[in-house]
Amino acid sequence: MIGVELRKLVRRPRTWVVIGLLNALPTLVAVLLAVTDLAPRPGTGPAFLSAVLSNGVLFPAAALAIVLPLFLPVSVAIVAGDAVAGEAQAGTLRYLIARPAGRTRLLVAKLVAVLVFVALAVVVVTVTAYFVGTALFGTGSLDGGAVGAVSGVPLSPRQAVWRTVLAMAYVAFSMLGVAAVALFLSTVTDSPLAAAMGALAVLVASSLLLTLEAAGALQPYLPTRYWLAFVDLFRQPILWRDLVRGIGLQAVYVAVLLAATWANFTTKDITS
């Protein structure tokens, strides 16, 4: 059943349209930077963008920072929100669960497909950004291909690659919280749009509360609180504090929401 869901994911044009659109924004930003030679002023714009003009190797990290606040969670919410509710809306859900496989296996297959989409989206964005960044901005002028890190001291090419891989893994893991919210809502409603919009409403609320000093007591528990902590991977030495908290927080969201998803899906009446 997992194979069926993965084939469905890969063959669906929507998957590649979404990933294409995800890549379009960072690519457009890179072209604009290269043409105008105008980096954002310090303290403004996405992380790393002010540094990519002198070294395109940092553009993958900048691309992740560009898509992370909105475009990536929107695409994850669309795919995860459609996972179960899409079948219900199309009237195929009752046939799927009628097979001997059962509801739990169907849910696991849907979950794996969503995970693969998240990983695929992050990898494609990062790899595309690497080629776009190095083509437009070069690989810098430091000895031995070293990369100037956030802390000013150089990172070796090996360190830079490893930290980018860790950043990809962290961003992908951060998206699992969004996927879990959307998947849960997908088992609550028969409308994929409602499930995706519900997940996005949670993220917008979280992002809004993060800007309010009065919500300080809530902020450590908000799902988007530690998303941008992947920037800390490029400091020297790595600042693990928020990264560890971010992983722990997402793990709790994922565990709780997947448990609720399973409990809801395995006990609800399927009529469509």
Place this chain on the structure above:
Amino acid sequence: MVATGVAVLVALPYAVGALPARDSAVSAGALLDAVRSSADVPHSGYAESVGGLALPLTEDFTALTDLLGARTRLRVWWRGDTDWRVDTVRATGESGLYRDADGLWSWDFERRSAVRTTEPTVRLPRAADVEPAALARRLLSEARPRDAERLPARRVAGRDAPGIRVRPAAGGSTIDRVDAWIDPGSGLGLRVEVHGTGGTRPVLESAYLSLDLGTPPPASTRFVPADPATVRGEINTDLAAAINVFSPARPPATLAGLPARGEGVGSVGSVGSYGTGFTLLIALPLPGRLSRQLRGQLADSPGATRAAAGVRLAVGPLSLLLTDPVDRRSWLLTGTVTAATLDRAAAELAR
């Protein structure tokens, strides 16, 4: 069951935070002595400072307005008074100060600049000044035991820290009190809160969230520029340091009845620093261009008033007065003093 588990997870940090700290019998005087001798205590950690003052200053003072009006996240490696590194961590990048025996490296990721300077005698406040231990030393170093009282201990950065409260000894200060929680073994300030008169919340608070009392490795405080093209050397670290060196103005040896801080005031340098303890007054001569921009900004700020000598404004406990220009030069008077003291200082400078 799931809801119960989540409730336990959410409540756990608050429950741990609510556990009573183990207090000690150390006196306020002993804590002050420990703080004074803590400059060379090695440590490293992560701290956050929150300023509550919205200063209406021009771009020349951006670092100062950020420091006193926003949240600053700090990473600290401290091997000694002249061997440390303090990074200001931001979501979009980082800036770092690396101090060694010969001077200071200032690194800014977003500006791609590494600046080498000597340590000036006069400068604007910088991120390393709000590091909790440095801030505690700066604020408590001149306090006398009779001005201090003990506060109950608090858990700060996982340590039991006895508290101390110091009120200004002399009148005329707009600072009501400074509360600090000190690591009794090392004398390091772990948490500092500065309260203005009449306010309910601290105007500046800085605290360690994690702290290690081991000696950081030498490499942690050494700056090796990644890109030599980004390096430049400068004599002065900021605007105040440059004015102190280049302006021909000379501030008086005493101002508004306050004694000068340091031996050079009145003879060497153009920036005057006066007062004791928390009662501080700075006199900064500004050339025409800078003072024109600042005058416009201050005059447009809510709460700005017209005084006999210039534009006056109070932002929390911080008072500012920009005098009207004389010979194309104005004095910016600022400090934790009352409006009457500022007026008196302006009148003395106009003579």
